[in-house]
Amino acid sequence: KTIDSLGDLSGKKVLVRSDLNVPLDGTTITDDGRVRASVPTIQKLLDAGAAVIVTAHLGRPKGEPDAKYSLAPAAARLAELLGSPVTLADDLVGPSAKAVTDALEAGQVAMLENVRFDARETSKVDEERQALAAELAAFADVFVSDGFGVVHRKQASVYDIAQVLPAAAGTLVEKEVVSLGKAVTDPARPYAVVLGGSKVSDKLGVIANLLTKADRLLIGGGMVFTFLAAKGYEVGSSLLEQDQIDTVKGYLKTAEENGVEIVLPTDIVAADKFAADADAVIVAADAIPADRMGLDIGPDSATLFASKLADAKTIVWNGPMGVFEMEAFANGTKAVAQAMIDSDGFSVVGGGDSAAAVRLLGFDEAGFGHISTGGGASLELLEGKVLPGLAVLED
Numbered sequence: 001k002t003i004d005s006l007g008d009l010s011g012k013k014v015l016v017r018s019d020l021n022v023p024l025d026g027t028t029i030t031d032d033g034r035v036r037a038s039v040p041t042i043q044k045l046l047d048a049g050a051a052v053i054v055t056a057h058l059g060r061p062k063g064e065p066d067a068k069y070s071l072a073p074a075a076a077r078l079a080e081l082l083g084s085p086v087t088l089a090d091d092l093v094g095p096s097a098k099a100v101t102d103a104l105e106a107g108q109v110a111m112l113e114n115v116r117f118d119a120r121e122t123s124k125v126d127e128e129r130q131a132l133a134a135e136l137a138a139f140a141d142v143f144v145s146d147g148f149g150v151v152h153r154k155q156a157s158v159y160d161i162a163q164v165l166p167a168a169a170g171t172l173v174e175k176e177v178v179s180l181g182k183a184v185t186d187p188a189r190p191y192a193v194v195l196g197g198s199k200v201s202d203k204l205g206v207i208a209n210l211l212t213k214a215d216r217l218l219i220g221g222g223m224v225f226t227f228l229a230a231k232g233y234e235v236g237s238s239l240l241e242q243d244q245i246d247t248v249k250g251y252l253k254t255a256e257e258n259g260v261e262i263v264l265p266t267d268i269v270a271a272d273k274f275a276a277d278a279d280a281v282i283v284a285a286d287a288i289p290a291d292r293m294g295l296d297i298g299p300d301s302a303t304l305f306a307s308k309l310a311d312a313k314t315i316v317w318n319g320p321m322g323v324f325e326m327e328a329f330a331n332g333t334k335a336v337a338q339a340m341i342d343s344d345g346f347s348v349v350g351g352g353d354s355a356a357a358v359r360l361l362g363f364d365e366a367g368f369g370h371i372s373t374g375g376g377a378s379l380e381l382l383e384g385k386v387l388p389g390l391a392v393l394e395d
């Protein structure tokens with residue numbers, strides 16, 4: 001269900017679940033992508049004459065107030081982007097939240113403090129989550145779920161609340177589901193997926209599912225060394241998940257059986273230490289010196305990966321190719337981002353680190369078909385899972 005299904009919202013109080021879980025350096029937001037992505041829904045509701053109450057989480061506090069995880073920086077940034085005040089309550093469902101939401105008028109925005117300051121938000125006990133959902137629901141007439149990054153969580157402000165109030169997906173959730181859905185259910189082919197990031201063990205379900213769906217799987221990042229080790233190569237002191245080598249051998253076999261092309265790097269940028277000023281050399285992927293660690297895919301691999309993406313009609317990318325935060329090891333990630341921009345196909349950047357990389361490396365977001373705001377949520381969609389926060393919004 002989308003916002004339009006909620007009828008006339010003029011004069012109504014709308015509780016919006018956003019994902020404002022942004023990276024912070026102290027109280028400074030280092031990537032405001034999620035705050036910016038939350039604006040269109042809030043603006044749409046304001047334009048419709050509603051009063052908007054935003055609820056969101058930041059980080060993983062321990063179910064009690066903790067100033068480190070205050071939503072104050074996100075509220076301030078949201079106010080700047082909207083060009084109007086955002087009143088942040090001091091609590092979630094206490095006296096401050098009640099006073100702030102009672103006083104809220106049409107066209108105004110309030111925000112409740114971090115929803116994870118209440119242990120019931122993430123409780124495994126249904127009744128506890130439902131009790132919190134009922135207290136949140138008391139502030140509003142309808143609920144709009146727009147925090148795509150949390151729709152894989154069965155939590156009070158994501159799942160249970162949608163069973164108490166009339167509920168619909170916001171425009172961000174709608175856009176994410178349509179864009180990722182295109183790749184997940186009916187990709188234009190060739191369908192190429194680029195996977196990176198540090199661990200194979202974080203992506204087991206995704207790889208297993210993609211081996212039945214994708215035409216090409218390009219592997220980089222820290223996880224590639226477990227693939228190289230599975231092929232019997234020396235990986236030096238690179239990241240390696242010894243306990244996943246057999247699983248990866250199984251993937252390589254399944255890929256062959258299913259006709260899925262697995263593309264591995266042919267060369268590696270190998271450093272003597274994990275540091276921006278490390279001594280780095282380019283070595284063949286099957287000959288990483290024992291005392292060196294791979295921190296990026298090499299230049300030949302970048303060219304190879306770009307060529308495998310050039311004619312793809314659908315490209316999904318999740319996980320950086322190297323330690324992109326250090327300039328010396330950012331080239332592989334840059335090459336993949338550029339190849340996606342150059343491609344005529346539909347390109348989707350999975351959230352989390354790859355979305356942050358695109359922004360931090362200065363790429364124009366408009367060059368991509370879609371940049372997801374979800375990390376775990378986009379991976380679970382790619383895995384083919386049913387996400388509770390989406391299922392609860394279905395008709």
Ligand code: 3PG
Pocket residue numbers: 019021059060149150153374375376377
């Ligand atoms: C994310 O950062 O992926 C979302 O905000 C969800 O956060 P969580 O993994 O702490 O539930």
